[in-house]
Amino acid sequence: MNGASSFRSFGLIFVLLPILVALSGCSADSTVESQETIATRETREAQDVTVQPEEDQTGVIRNPAMGWVLYADAFADFPQANAYWDSQDPYAGSASIFYIRLPWSQLEPTEGVYAWEYEQNFKDLIQGALDRGLKLAFRIYVDSEGSYQQATPGYVISAGAEGIVDANGRWNPYVDDSVFQEKFSSFLNAFASKYNDPAVVDFVDGNGLGRWGEGNQLKLLGDDVYGVLRWITGTYAANFTRVLLGVQYNKSSTGFGLDNMDAVALGEHGYVIRKDTLGLPYWFIEADKERIRSHFPGVPFYGENVYQYLQSRQRWADDYDTLYAALEAVLNDALSLHANTLDLRIPEDTEAWFSEAPDLVQEFIVRGGYRLIPAEITYPDRIGQGGALTIAHTWKNTGVGVLPNNKPQWNYKYKVAFALIDPATEQVVFSAVDGAAEPSDWIEGGQYSYTLKVFPDSVPAGSYKLGCAIIDSTMDNTPAINLAILNEKTNSGWYILGDILVK
Structure with missing residues (x-):
C-alpha cells in the first residue's frame, strides 16, 4: 500500500471512529429508554377506557317476546307444511315467531292421542319453524264458530259434557260445564308437558274460550263468568310456568270484562295483553287504546292486524282507499301502543306486506319490540390481580316495546353481565352480574346508568377481552338477548368491548 493510500485509509478510520462510537452510544441509550418505556407501561396507573358501541339501526334483532309473527291460522283449514314454508320462506328471516291458532280437536282428535306425537304434517310444520330460527306460539280454541271442523273433540261429548249445536251442526261446549273443564284441563297438562319450554315456545294464549278463542260470546250453563275466568287462567298459569301467557283484551259485553281481566289475568297471573283489532277505526277507539297504554311498561302489548286475507277478501277496502293506508293505520296503532309483536300472518298477507308496504315492514323491524343498547361503558384498562374492577355502564332501549322480564313466568331471569374473556380461546375466565340493572325498566327515550364493582381475584x-351480555340466569348465565350493536361477538354470545390487562 503506498503512502497516499495508507493515509486515506487511516484518515477514513479516524473520521468514522467517533461516528461509530457515537452511534454505539446512541444504541446503548436507546436500549435503556426502551426498557424504561416498557417498565413504565407495565407499572403506570390504570387509565379509564370509555366505549360507545355502534348501534345496529337497521337489522332484524331476534329476541324473546318481540318481532314480526308468521301465522298458521287454522280457521279456514290447517296448512300443509311443505307448501306453507315454500310460500313463507322469502320472508321468514324478517320474523321471530310462528303462531299457530287451531282447534283443540286438531291437537287431540281422540283422548290421549296428540298431534305432536302422531300427526306428521303438524310435526313438519313445527319443525319448519324451528329450522328457520322461529319460536312457537299457540292459541287453542274450543268453540266451533269460524272453524273448519268441530273444535272440541267428540270424546268430550261422549264423556257427558253439555253443550249446544250451532247452525252448522257443530257442537260447542258450555265452558262452565264440569266435564268439559276436567277434560280440557287434562289436555292442557299434556300440552304443557310438551311445550312449557321457553327455548322453543315464545308465548301461549291462555284463554281460547268463546268465539274464535277470543273470550267473547261465551256459552254458559250458569252466569258465573268470573269463575270461568279464574278457572281458565289459573289452569294455564299452573301448567305454563316458564312460558309467557297472553289474554285477548276484549271489551265485549259477552266476554269476561276488562276489569275482571285486569284483576285476574294481568294482576294474579302476569298475562300479557293481546289485541286483534289494530287498524279498525270505528271499533278500536282512543279510549280503548289509552286503557292498554295505561298498563305499559308493566304489561307488554302484542298486536294483531284486524284485516286478513288481504289480497283475496280485501275487507280493508271498506275502511280505507288503499291497502297501504290500511297497513299504515295498523302499524301506527302498533307503535302508539308500544307493541312488542305484530302479525305478517298467513302467506298471502305476508306477501302483501312485503309487496305493498316494505317500508312499513322495515319500520316495525327497527322500532317494534325492544332494541337494547349499552350506550356507554367505562372501565379501567388494567387492574391488579385480585384488585377491584369497576364498570360504569349506561343502557337504552330504542324500540317502542319492553323486555317483559318482570312477568312471573320469567321472574327476572334476564340480567346484565360482564365477563373477562381469554382472547385465544374465547373462554370466560370471570363473569359478574349487575343485579341493580333491570332490563324491564328500560323504555324508549330513557338512559339507565349503573356502576358495578367486583373483585376477579x-x-x-394476562391480557383479556372485556365482554358484556344480557344473560339467562336459569341457563347457567348463558348470553340470551341479542343487543342492537355491531360489536364483535364471541361464539357463546358475549359482545366484546375492548382490552383489559390483569397484573
Whole structure:
C-alpha cells in the first residue's frame, strides 16, 4: 500500500471512529429508554377506557317476546307444511315467531292421542319453524264458530259434557260445564308437558274460550263468568310456568270484562295483553287504546292486524282507499301502543306486506319490540390481580316495546353481565352480574346508568377481552338477548368491548 493510500485509509478510520462510537452510544441509550418505556407501561396507573358501541339501526334483532309473527291460522283449514314454508320462506328471516291458532280437536282428535306425537304434517310444520330460527306460539280454541271442523273433540261429548249445536251442526261446549273443564284441563297438562319450554315456545294464549278463542260470546250453563275466568287462567298459569301467557283484551259485553281481566289475568297471573283489532277505526277507539297504554311498561302489548286475507277478501277496502293506508293505520296503532309483536300472518298477507308496504315492514323491524343498547361503558384498562374492577355502564332501549322480564313466568331471569374473556380461546375466565340493572325498566327515550364493582381475584395475570351480555340466569348465565350493536361477538354470545390487562 503506498503512502497516499495508507493515509486515506487511516484518515477514513479516524473520521468514522467517533461516528461509530457515537452511534454505539446512541444504541446503548436507546436500549435503556426502551426498557424504561416498557417498565413504565407495565407499572403506570390504570387509565379509564370509555366505549360507545355502534348501534345496529337497521337489522332484524331476534329476541324473546318481540318481532314480526308468521301465522298458521287454522280457521279456514290447517296448512300443509311443505307448501306453507315454500310460500313463507322469502320472508321468514324478517320474523321471530310462528303462531299457530287451531282447534283443540286438531291437537287431540281422540283422548290421549296428540298431534305432536302422531300427526306428521303438524310435526313438519313445527319443525319448519324451528329450522328457520322461529319460536312457537299457540292459541287453542274450543268453540266451533269460524272453524273448519268441530273444535272440541267428540270424546268430550261422549264423556257427558253439555253443550249446544250451532247452525252448522257443530257442537260447542258450555265452558262452565264440569266435564268439559276436567277434560280440557287434562289436555292442557299434556300440552304443557310438551311445550312449557321457553327455548322453543315464545308465548301461549291462555284463554281460547268463546268465539274464535277470543273470550267473547261465551256459552254458559250458569252466569258465573268470573269463575270461568279464574278457572281458565289459573289452569294455564299452573301448567305454563316458564312460558309467557297472553289474554285477548276484549271489551265485549259477552266476554269476561276488562276489569275482571285486569284483576285476574294481568294482576294474579302476569298475562300479557293481546289485541286483534289494530287498524279498525270505528271499533278500536282512543279510549280503548289509552286503557292498554295505561298498563305499559308493566304489561307488554302484542298486536294483531284486524284485516286478513288481504289480497283475496280485501275487507280493508271498506275502511280505507288503499291497502297501504290500511297497513299504515295498523302499524301506527302498533307503535302508539308500544307493541312488542305484530302479525305478517298467513302467506298471502305476508306477501302483501312485503309487496305493498316494505317500508312499513322495515319500520316495525327497527322500532317494534325492544332494541337494547349499552350506550356507554367505562372501565379501567388494567387492574391488579385480585384488585377491584369497576364498570360504569349506561343502557337504552330504542324500540317502542319492553323486555317483559318482570312477568312471573320469567321472574327476572334476564340480567346484565360482564365477563373477562381469554382472547385465544374465547373462554370466560370471570363473569359478574349487575343485579341493580333491570332490563324491564328500560323504555324508549330513557338512559339507565349503573356502576358495578367486583373483585376477579381468581383470574391469572394476562391480557383479556372485556365482554358484556344480557344473560339467562336459569341457563347457567348463558348470553340470551341479542343487543342492537355491531360489536364483535364471541361464539357463546358475549359482545366484546375492548382490552383489559390483569397484573
